[in-house]
Amino acid sequence: MKKNRLALYIAIAVFVSVCGGIAFSQEDIRTVADSAFDVRQIMRPPVRFLHDGHNEKAQIGDCNVCHHAYDEKGQKTDDSSEGTECSECHKPETPENTLALTRAYHLQCKGCHAERKAGPVMCGECHVK
Amino acid sequence: MGEPAVKIEESKVVADEGLNRGMERLTPEKIEKVIQSVLKSETGSRLKVYVDTCVHCGLCSEACHFYLSNEKNPSFSPAGKVKQTLWEMLKQKGKVSPEFIRRASEIASTECNLCRRCSMYCPFGIDIAYLMLVVRRICHKLGVTPQYIQSTAHSHSATMNQMWVKEDEWIDSLMWQEEEAREEFPNLRIPLDKEGADIFYSVIAPEPKFRAQLIYQAAAIMHKAGLDWTMPSTPGWDNSDMCMYTGDNEVMGRLKKAHFESAMKLRVKRIVMGECGHAFRSVYDMGNRWLTWRMPPVPVTHAIEFYAELFKAGKIKLAKKYEQPVTLHDPCNIVRGRGLHEMARYVVNETCEKFIEMEPNREHNFCCSAGGGVINCGPPFRNKRVEGNKVKAEQLFVAKSKGAKTVIAPCHNCHGGLEDIIHHYGLGMELKFLGDIIYECMEK
Amino acid sequence: MHGLYNFVSGPMVWIAFILFIGGCLYRLVSLASLAKEKDTAVYAYMDFYYALRSIFHWIIPFGSENMRRQPLMTLFTFAFHICLICVPLFLFAHVVLWKESWNISWGFLSDSTADVMTLIVIASCIFFLVRRLTRPEVKFLTNRSDFIILAIVAAPFITGFWAYHQWAGYRMMLILHILSGEIMLIAIPFSRLSHAIFFPLTRGYMGSEFGAVKNAKDW
Numbered sequence: 001m002k003k004n005r006l007a008l009y010i011a012i013a014v015f016v017s018v019c020g021g022i023a024f025s026q027e028d029i030r031t032v033a034d035s036a037f038d039v040r041q042i043m044r045p046p047v048r049f050l051h052d053g054h055n056e057k058a059q060i061g062d063c064n065v066c067h068h069a070y071d072e073k074g075q076k077t078d079d080s081s082e083g084t085e086c087s088e089c090h091k092p093e094t095p096e097n098t099l100a101l102t103r104a105y106h107l108q109c110k111g112c113h114a115e116r117k118a119g120p121v122m123c124g125e126c127h128v129k
Numbered sequence: 130m131g132e133p134a135v136k137i138e139e140s141k142v143v144a145d146e147g148l149n150r151g152m153e154r155l156t157p158e159k160i161e162k163v164i165q166s167v168l169k170s171e172t173g174s175r176l177k178v179y180v181d182t183c184v185h186c187g188l189c190s191e192a193c194h195f196y197l198s199n200e201k202n203p204s205f206s207p208a209g210k211v212k213q214t215l216w217e218m219l220k221q222k223g224k225v226s227p228e229f230i231r232r233a234s235e236i237a238s239t240e241c242n243l244c245r246r247c248s249m250y251c252p253f254g255i256d257i258a259y260l261m262l263v264v265r266r267i268c269h270k271l272g273v274t275p276q277y278i279q280s281t282a283h284s285h286s287a288t289m290n291q292m293w294v295k296e297d298e299w300i301d302s303l304m305w306q307e308e309e310a311r312e313e314f315p316n317l318r319i320p321l322d323k324e325g326a327d328i329f330y331s332v333i334a335p336e337p338k339f340r341a342q343l344i345y346q347a348a349a350i351m352h353k354a355g356l357d358w359t360m361p362s363t364p365g366w367d368n369s370d371m372c373m374y375t376g377d378n379e380v381m382g383r384l385k386k387a388h389f390e391s392a393m394k395l396r397v398k399r400i401v402m403g404e405c406g407h408a409f410r411s412v413y414d415m416g417n418r419w420l421t422w423r424m425p426p427v428p429v430t431h432a433i434e435f436y437a438e439l440f441k442a443g444k445i446k447l448a449k450k451y452e453q454p455v456t457l458h459d460p461c462n463i464v465r466g467r468g469l470h471e472m473a474r475y476v477v478n479e480t481c482e483k484f485i486e487m488e489p490n491r492e493h494n495f496c497c498s499a500g501g502g503v504i505n506c507g508p509p510f511r512n513k514r515v516e517g518n519k520v521k522a523e524q525l526f527v528a529k530s531k532g533a534k535t536v537i538a539p540c541h542n543c544h545g546g547l548e549d550i551i552h553h554y555g556l557g558m559e560l561k562f563l564g565d566i567i568y569e570c571m572e573k
Numbered sequence: 574m575h576g577l578y579n580f581v582s583g584p585m586v587w588i589a590f591i592l593f594i595g596g597c598l599y600r601l602v603s604l605a606s607l608a609k610e611k612d613t614a615v616y617a618y619m620d621f622y623y624a625l626r627s628i629f630h631w632i633i634p635f636g637s638e639n640m641r642r643q644p645l646m647t648l649f650t651f652a653f654h655i656c657l658i659c660v661p662l663f664l665f666a667h668v669v670l671w672k673e674s675w676n677i678s679w680g681f682l683s684d685s686t687a688d689v690m691t692l693i694v695i696a697s698c699i700f701f702l703v704r705r706l707t708r709p710e711v712k713f714l715t716n717r718s719d720f721i722i723l724a725i726v727a728a729p730f731i732t733g734f735w736a737y738h739q740w741a742g743y744r745m746m747l748i749l750h751i752l753s754g755e756i757m758l759i760a761i762p763f764s765r766l767s768h769a770i771f772f773p774l775t776r777g778y779m780g781s782e783f784g785a786v787k788n789a790k791d792w
Contacts, residue, residue: 172611181771182767182772185716186711187710190710192639203709203712206713208714248783249783249792252776254780414786414787466789468787468789469788
């Protein structure tokens with residue numbers, strides 16, 4: 001009996017990891033990353049983020065929903081800013097404005113999730129240990 | 130209806146007519162009405178904040194000699210006493226039983242000396258003595274006060290002095306002491322009603338009644354120091370005040386008014402008072418406040434401060450120093466109540482060969498357990514008072530083992546309390562006022 | 574879960590802070606006016622210098638005789654209060670939330686420091702609980718409200734610690750954490766936790782009476 005059960009567990013574990021592997025490999029972007037985040041200084045684990053899966057689930061078609069762009073006057077434009085690192089505009093840690101980049105990310109992700117009542121909003125839901 | 134939190138065995142209930150008869154006269158309606166009226170109209174922010182702030186941490190316990198002497202029985206801890214009295218009254222909104230009031234009066238009047246040591250141990254500085262006074266006030270208004278102290282309060286009310294001393298007896302006593310003293314100091318006078326004198330000397334009524342030699346000694350000191358002094362011949366000469374301790378604030382006000390007015394009538398520069406603690410509290414702290422004087426309207430000098438002045442100015446010459454090693458008891462009302470401990474030590478060191486400190490001392494000294502009117506509650510509560518101050522006996526014993534033979538206690542109530550303690554615990558130490566020592570050692 | 578989270582992290586935060594700040598102000602103002610009406614002596618005898626002198630002696634560890642007599646209690650009391658105030662104010666996660674909402678920020682503790690400090694608060698609460706249950710003089714004074722107050726204080730730290738480590742039931746625990754923190758804030762002005770705002774007043778008044786009138790120390 002016991003042997004059978006053990007075999008079953010192993011089979012499930014193998015299945016899950018293989019499927020997982022396949023799923024991951026289909027995506028290019030797996031975490032929220034920005035070269036401005038210093039791995040040695042970050043306070044929380046990086047956020048796991050499956051770009052295509054997310055957009056599919058959230059039914060987001062346009063890039064500029066997230067990759068927004070603004071003109072000189074500070075007005076939102078229809079352009080999108082993919083390919084530009086967030087930290088180019090949302091300047092990270094300066095003495096006057098600490099946590100600016102963190103704030104931008106949080107408002108962007110959490111703000112949308114809270115509004116739509118869908119997706120993670122609590123700290124540990126994204127920054128999983 | 131609120132009942133006493135700690136039931137006392139029948140055999141241990143102290144027979145006190147004042148408490149028992151007072152209790153019999155009570156009705157639940159009267160109790161509720163009086164408690165409500167005192168809480169509503171006579172108390173305010175202090176009571177409220179003290180009750181709301183207490184976090185029930187019990188840190189005040191170690192401050193209390195009753196608690197320490199009664200095997201750390203929590204019902205004797207300062208906050209424990211508040212719990213058994215005020216908390217319950219507040220919680221029940223005044224709906225407590227006559228037995229509860231009897232017990233509350235006993236706790237507030239005979240198990241707390243209002244010594245204020247606990248205020249120095251409470252992290253919040255909650256004035257537990259004040260809370261006990263509120264309880265006494267309620268019990269006073271309900272007519273449930275221990276008989277003996279109530280009797281002194283009646284005396285205050287009828288005669289303006291504590292000991293039923295009649296006006297002619299008072300004058301007689303002064304003249305008698307003057308006559309006696311003139312045999313030793315031929316030109317000595319006890320000037321009565323001298324207008325514009327520098328010093329108005331006031332005493333407590335037990336002095337003319339039982340300890341007339343203290344008036345003799347004071348007169349001798351004044352005489353040798355060449356001071357311009359007087360004593361009043363009319364009521365107002367007594368600075369004592371048991372009404373302050375029974376919660377009879379109205380009579381306390383009358384007493385202090387009479388005292389201050391007799392000094393003001395004589396246009397004296399200041400009041401100097403004998404070695405008494407509670408009288409000082411009444412004149413300097415509580416009576417003046419009841420009369421809405423922030424500070425006494427006539428400057429008040431306690432005997433210790435007065436003696437220190439005389440020695441600093443070189444007005445008293447000593448023939449010798451007191452030989453026996455002495456220790457000093459710091460009376461609450463002039464140490465925690467006026468900070469005279471260093472001056473007392475100065476006088477002791479000026480007059481005595483060898484001074485041995487008691488531990489703890491100064492502001493942290495243990496009360497004599499007689500103060501706050503407790504000794505005035507009389508024989509029914511004597512054992513509780515003396516047995517409730519084992520720590521004082523231990524403190525004295527340590528001083529004795531270091532060589533102290535004489536205890537100096539510059540306060541009347543402390544004298545009474547320490548006398549009982551020394552006797553009860555067989556300590557065999559001699560008890561003196563500072564005035565006794567000065568008189569004994571000065572050049573005559 | 575979203576609705577619940579949005580509520581406890583949105584309107585409920587406003588309610589909590591309004592009741593906390595408003596409640597504290599109300600308690601202080603009503604106390605001041607009651608004192609003016611019934612205890613004018615408080616104003617007559619309050620002395621700034623002596624009030625501060627007394628407060629100073631009572632906010633430094635082992636600054637008073639009684640603190641020296643009760644070293645363990647003193648140690649726990651100070652560690653508890655310091656951590657209790659510092660952790661919520663300087664926790665990284667909290668600072669980030671302030672930044673998000675108000676675009677303001679200040680220094681924060683490292684997560685491991687905050688973790689240890691949280692454990693200190695929890696350990697102190699256990700110490701207080703054991704002390705309350707075992708020391709006769711404390712037990713005698715204890716009633717149900719004392720346990721409730723202790724629970725109110727311990728809850729945000731226990732749930733916060735749990736949530737930070739993302740143990741089982743993370744989502745529920747975080748919501749409980751936020752809620753218990755809010756309950757504690759609201760409880761401060763309206764329970765005996767008000768000792769936090771009244772301490773300077775009671776201590777200051779006793780310090781003034783002892784210092785300015787009675788010429789004595791009160792520590």
